[in-house]
Each structure stands twice: as C-alpha cells, then as structure tokens.
Amino acid sequence: MNRALIPLMAFIVLVVFLGIGLTKDPRKLPSPFIGKTAPAFTLPLLHELDKKFSPKSMLGKVWILNVWASWCVSCRAEHHVLNSMIKTNKVNLIGLNYKDEVADARRWLGRYGDPYQLSVSDVEGLIGIEWGVYGVPETFVIDKKGIVRLKHTGPVSNKDVMEEIIPLVKKLEME
Amino acid sequence: MKVFMIVFSLLVLLNPSIYAAVEVKTFETPQQELRYKKLIEELRCLVCQNQNLAGSDAGLAQDLRKQVYKMISAGNSDEEILDFMVTRYGDFVLYRPPFKAATFLLWVGPFIIFAIALLVLIRFIRQRKNIVVTTLTNNDKEKLKQLLDEDKEQDK
Numbered sequence: 001m002n003r004a005l006i007p008l009m010a011f012i013v014l015v016v017f018l019g020i021g022l023t024k025d026p027r028k029l030p031s032p033f034i035g036k037t038a039p040a041f042t043l044p045l046l047h048e049l050d051k052k053f054s055p056k057s058m059l060g061k062v063w064i065l066n067v068w069a070s071w072c073v074s075c076r077a078e079h080h081v082l083n084s085m086i087k088t089n090k091v092n093l094i095g096l097n098y099k100d101e102v103a104d105a106r107r108w109l110g111r112y113g114d115p116y117q118l119s120v121s122d123v124e125g126l127i128g129i130e131w132g133v134y135g136v137p138e139t140f141v142i143d144k145k146g147i148v149r150l151k152h153t154g155p156v157s158n159k160d161v162m163e164e165i166i167p168l169v170k171k172l173e174m175e
Numbered sequence: 176m177k178v179f180m181i182v183f184s185l186l187v188l189l190n191p192s193i194y195a196a197v198e199v200k201t202f203e204t205p206q207q208e209l210r211y212k213k214l215i216e217e218l219r220c221l222v223c224q225n226q227n228l229a230g231s232d233a234g235l236a237q238d239l240r241k242q243v244y245k246m247i248s249a250g251n252s253d254e255e256i257l258d259f260m261v262t263r264y265g266d267f268v269l270y271r272p273p274f275k276a277a278t279f280l281l282w283v284g285p286f287i288i289f290a291i292a293l294l295v296l297i298r299f300i301r302q303r304k305n306i307v308v309t310t311l312t313n314n315d316k317e318k319l320k321q322l323l324d325e326d327k328e329q330d331k
Contacts, residue, residue: 029265032262032264126238134264
C-alpha cells in the first residue's frame, strides 16, 4: 500500500468518528434509574391541594409519570401528543408539575387540556431532584413493582408513543 | 463628566442583575464553606453542557447548589453528597468520571495515542540515522576531517 495514503486514511477515520458524534444528542443521558425502584414522595394534588399522592398507591399498576411545567415551551408541543395518547390507549398518566405556580399550572391545563389522571405539585422542585430531572419535559414508565423501566428526556412524539411507550406499557401489563 | 460618573454608578448599582449572581450562604465552619466551594466546582450543571455548578446561573444549578449546601449543613460527608448526585443523575454529573469499564478509553485513550505517536517518532528517527550513516563514504570522511582540522587551526 502506498505509504502516502496513511495520513489520509487516519484523517478519514477521524472524520467518520466526529461525524457520528455530531448525530448524537449530547443532552440525552443514560438514566441511572432504569431497573431501580422509583423514588418515593408525597406531594399535594394540583387540583386539590389538601389531598396527597404517593407512588406507593400505584403499586400493582403500570403507570407513566410525565414531568411538566407551564413555563416549559416544549411541554406545550408535547401536550397534544399526550392528549391523543390517552384518547386511544388505556394508560395511567400522572403529571408532576415541576417548579411551577399552582395558579399558572391550573390555567395552563385549562387552556391546553388535561390528559392526566392527576397532577402533583412540586413547587420547590425537590422531588424533581429526587427523580434526577434535568430537563422538562421528562417521561418515566414505571412497572407494577414500582421499578422505573423507561426514561424519555425531552418532548415525546407520536412516534415515541406508538413505537416505544405503548408497546412497553402493554408488555409490562402482561408481567 | 462627574455628573455622568455619578449617574452611571447609580445605574449600575440599581441594576438588579449585578446582585443576582451573589448567593449568600452562611456556614458554621470555614471548612464547610471550603468543601461547598470544592463540591460545586466538581459537579456539572446538567443543562448547560460544559459548566460546573459554581459557574452556572441556570435554575437547576441553583437548586443543586442549594441541595449541596443543605447536605453539608446536615453533616453529610463529601462522598455521601457525590453519591447522592450520581444515583440521581449518573456519572455525567461528575467532572472527573470514575475509572471503570465504560470510561476506560476516556482515561487511557490519550496515553495510548501518545505511545503510538512515540513509537512512530522513534521509528522515523532511526530510519533517518541509517540513511546518514550509509551515505558517508571514506572520501567524505577524509573531507570532513580536513574541514574540522582547518577549524581547529583557525580557533587557535
């Protein structure tokens, strides 16, 4: 082989690796929660602040936790996806209203529709830290034993719902 | 000019953004404060790609600083605080990722590349040396000796 070609080959290898790097989203992080028990919490319901919700009450059910906020622009983009998801599928969707004002959050659900069975209000964002939330929206799928099986960071698309979330929920319900 | 300076400094002082960066955190001991400063230097702000908690004004960074402060005040050790962050956010939250199978190349890669470069360099130098030695004929050596001798005489 021509020796002069070696630097060229090395350059091409470098370009290919850097090219692969460009197609990856640096914001997507592997969640350390997959396969682990979902963090516990007790928070007031957004619509009835004197009532509390805790993930313990969902044991035996497969459920989805969606972290949202009225100040979060991409949540708005995601919201119609969630609205249509609950219309066509039977899923337990719980909302975690993250670092939001109660009044703003209620108004937001009033305007864009409320797909959640219930939403809990995490005004301080402390439960967000417990769940390792770093970008809103985030979506978790939790199985019957209370173990996190999937985490999706960023808005879910119809494609994510059809190809990832719903098939996983159906599979987990058979377990 | 004087009036301008006064107006300018008043405007600067009245601007809330210069106060926004200051977070008052009071510690019981100076050691605690040192530990706090070190920890927020070592923890990554997850939403801003390449900033640590100390350097970021993002909402999440503020919350995590608060968390570090709370844990230090509660008497948690540095390891406990780092563990707390890693179990929630993964290794990415650490600026110095731990040495394990998944991060092996990250740590050792530069040394491997350096070793390869060193080997290539050594081979290159050896090859050049060979070329010089073989092309020096007896005739050349004689000439070289003459030149050196001339040099010595001139030096005297």
